[in-house]
Structure formats: C-alpha cells, structure tokens
Amino acid sequence: MENTDFAAISELLSAPQRILITTHTNPDGDALGSSLALSFYLKKKGHLVDIMVPDTYPEFLSWMPGCENILIYTINKEACQNAINNADITVAADYNQLSRLNEAGNMVRQSSAKKVLIDHHLNPTDEFDFKISVTLISSTSELVYNFIESRGDLHLLDKEIAECIYTGIITDTGSLSYACNYVKTYLIIAELFRLGINGEQLHRLIYDTYSENRLRLLGYSISDQLVVLPEFYTAFIILSKHALERFNHQIGDTEGIVNYALSIKNINLAALFTERDGIVKVSFRSKGNFSVNKLAMECFGGGGHRNAAGANCTTSLEDTVMKFRNLLPSFQSQLKTVY
Ligand SMILES: [Mn+2]
Known part of the structure; x- marks a missing residue:
C-alpha cells in the first residue's frame, strides 16, 4: 500500500525541530543520498538536523557532500545516543523497520520523538507515526525530491542536494537499468542537470574507484x-x-x-x-x-x-x-x- 502523509509531515515541520535522520546498516548510495539531501533541505528550512548511520559507509561514497558530519553508531555511540535522546523527530530514510538500525533501533523505538518514515521498500512496519512509503519509484532519493516538491520548495534545491539525489537514483537503479521505467525519474534527472551536476564526473566518483x-x-x-x-x-x-x-x-x-x-x-x-x-x-x-x-x-x-x-x-x-x-x-x- 502506498502512503504519502506529505501534509501531516509538513504540519510537523511548521516550527523549527531537532531532527535525526537515520538510515540502514551497510549504507548505500541511496541511503546516504536521501539522508544527505533531506538534511540539507531541512537545514535550509531552519531545522537542526543530524544524520546517524548504524555502521560505517563504504569508502567510495565518502566524497558525498556532508558525509564528514554523519554520526556513525559503531564509532561514536555516545554522540548517537545523545542525538536520539534530543530529537523531536526521527526520520527513517531508505529502510522499512527499525531493526535495520541494529542496536540503535531499540533506542529510536523507545524515544519519545515522532517517528517519520520515508522509504521505497515493500511492507514497512507499524513503528512509525507518519509514512511516506512509495514502492513504484526508483529510490528514496527520488521520494525526497517529491517531498520537497510537494512543499513548493524546489527553489531551495542546489547543486549539493542535486548530487545527493542523483547518486541515490543512479546507485539504486544500476545506472538506470532497473526500477526506473518512470517518466518522472528522468524529468527529475533533467532538473538535477539544470542545477549543475556533472553526471560523467559523478559516475566516475561512484564506479571507477575499485581497489x-x-x-x-x-x-x-x-x-x-x-x-x-x-x-x-x-x-x-x-x-x-x-x-x-x-x-x-x-x-x-x-x-x-x-x-x-x-x-x-x-x-x-x-x-x-x-x-x-x-x-x-x-x-x-x-x-x-x-x-x-x-x-x-x-x-x-x-x-x-x-x-x-x-x-x-x-x-x-x-x-x-x-x-x-x-x-x-x-x-x-x-x-x-x-x-
Ligand atoms: Mn533505496
């Protein structure tokens, strides 16, 4: 079932909030892309935003803008626990159940923060207060774009946000070879290029980095x-x-x-x-x-x-x-x- 509580979540964001964006273990391009894009956007809207990942992200994604500020649970538990405890809102980006946060999942579950899901995996659990759950879409990054669009805020997109969204779409579709039979995906990509991304350079950064x-x-x-x-x-x-x-x-x-x-x-x-x-x-x-x-x-x-x-x-x-x-x-x- 598709679920897009865009309006309710917008309402939640009508005043500045402390927001903790979380994403799944073994973070991939879409996990980081959607989390970083959403964090840049929410910061522009006046919110205090942190990102937490349960474990380390792969080296080949470390060029992504904003990566250096991501809290990594296995490396800095205390900072992560503080971020969880201080959050008014936690966002689950690109995963569908809190157990995918491993040890940190219980803490997020038990926190008093409002829990928002933004994800494209099938069958999200009932642990969330608000959901943006769409499965017929390329990636969570595309969903983040749609969320920003739904709030009339596309003018806030910039090259950094565009690079994050593009990385999420490209990595979750095998460079546009599956899960991308959608006109909207390509229209968004066109917009990202208009914002100044360099598709060839991003492809090299993502794929030509094998050891x-x-x-x-x-x-x-x-x-x-x-x-x-x-x-x-x-x-x-x-x-x-x-x-x-x-x-x-x-x-x-x-x-x-x-x-x-x-x-x-x-x-x-x-x-x-x-x-x-x-x-x-x-x-x-x-x-x-x-x-x-x-x-x-x-x-x-x-x-x-x-x-x-x-x-x-x-x-x-x-x-x-x-x-x-x-x-x-x-x-x-x-x-x-x-x-
Ligand atoms: Mn994804």
Whole structure:
C-alpha cells in the first residue's frame, strides 16, 4: 500500500525541530543520498538536523557532500545516543523497520520523538507515526525530491542536494537499468542537470574507484565461485570468510557482484552468499515478475524489493546455500516463465 502523509509531515515541520535522520546498516548510495539531501533541505528550512548511520559507509561514497558530519553508531555511540535522546523527530530514510538500525533501533523505538518514515521498500512496519512509503519509484532519493516538491520548495534545491539525489537514483537503479521505467525519474534527472551536476564526473566518483583487491575479488567470484544451474534459471556465488580475508575485503567490496550472476542469458534468479562474523548475508536479484522480496521474506526472514532483496541468516554458509538449492525445484516453473 502506498502512503504519502506529505501534509501531516509538513504540519510537523511548521516550527523549527531537532531532527535525526537515520538510515540502514551497510549504507548505500541511496541511503546516504536521501539522508544527505533531506538534511540539507531541512537545514535550509531552519531545522537542526543530524544524520546517524548504524555502521560505517563504504569508502567510495565518502566524497558525498556532508558525509564528514554523519554520526556513525559503531564509532561514536555516545554522540548517537545523545542525538536520539534530543530529537523531536526521527526520520527513517531508505529502510522499512527499525531493526535495520541494529542496536540503535531499540533506542529510536523507545524515544519519545515522532517517528517519520520515508522509504521505497515493500511492507514497512507499524513503528512509525507518519509514512511516506512509495514502492513504484526508483529510490528514496527520488521520494525526497517529491517531498520537497510537494512543499513548493524546489527553489531551495542546489547543486549539493542535486548530487545527493542523483547518486541515490543512479546507485539504486544500476545506472538506470532497473526500477526506473518512470517518466518522472528522468524529468527529475533533467532538473538535477539544470542545477549543475556533472553526471560523467559523478559516475566516475561512484564506479571507477575499485581497489585492486576488490577487482580481483570480483574476478575470483566469477571465475571460481559462480555456480550456474540452467535447469533452474538460477546462478549464484558463494564467498566464504576465508576468501574475503584473502582479498582483504573492505566494506562495500561485494556490492554489485550478484548482478553479474543475473547478467547471464536465461538466468532469472541470482544470489550471492557472503559469510561474515556469525552471519551469512544473502543478496538476491531477479528479472521480471519473479519476486525475490517474497523469496527472501518467506524463506529467509529478509526482504527488500521485487527484483532486489536480501537476508541475514544465522545458519552456516553450507546450510544456507543448501536451503536455497533445495528450494529451487519448487520455483522451477515460475522461473521458467518469467516475463
Ligand atoms: Mn533505496
């Protein structure tokens, strides 16, 4: 269900507020883009704004304007706790349940602040007082643009805000290759260019920043660890803790690897299994009408979007992969007739 409490949230912002914008663990381009864009805008409207992330954002996004002021829970708990306690309003940007803040989630849940959600993931929880929840949209960053537009404030956009929104749209759509069949997305991008962004430079900043290790990890993932099961229209990649250590894995290095598995002709479902400390992170991708959100939610306790979802499993790497493989026969006919 779509939910856009634009008016109610505007009402909430009619006087200056202390606002804490929060976003999900392993923050990506849209998490940071939407949070930073919203914070720049709200500051221009006279609010006091902080941004908190549960854990470190990847190095390749550290050029983003305003990044240096983001509070990182795992690094500075005290400052984060103070920000949570002092907030009149907390905003959940680009995620749909407070548990995605890990340890900080409980604190936000228990705080007396009004809780606002702005997000494009399916099925947000009932933990929020006000919601802007739209799923048929490229990104939360686009939703932030729409929110600013709904308040008649597009004149407040500037190049910095535009760079943040553009980064969110580009990274959440695989450089405009999925979740972007919308006229509005392109109209917004045109506006962002009018505001002076340099699309070519931003693309380089976002994508041409691989370390040698990251590129070699990608090569290893594809040449040694890719399993293709044509009879199930499925391909997946398994990365053990040992392999990640061998390539001196840094946060964000496995980002995008799963998409290579999906890029094979006639492969409609792809997965990446990454073994971390105590958990196995699974990323799912699909083509067309096959919903990995449903698969992630019903079988692995995760979620996300129709064509991109994930889950964190406490089972061993072997067991998690086995569970996935054993599920495939039940999806075979669905995967065969993807449109
Ligand atoms: Mn997003």
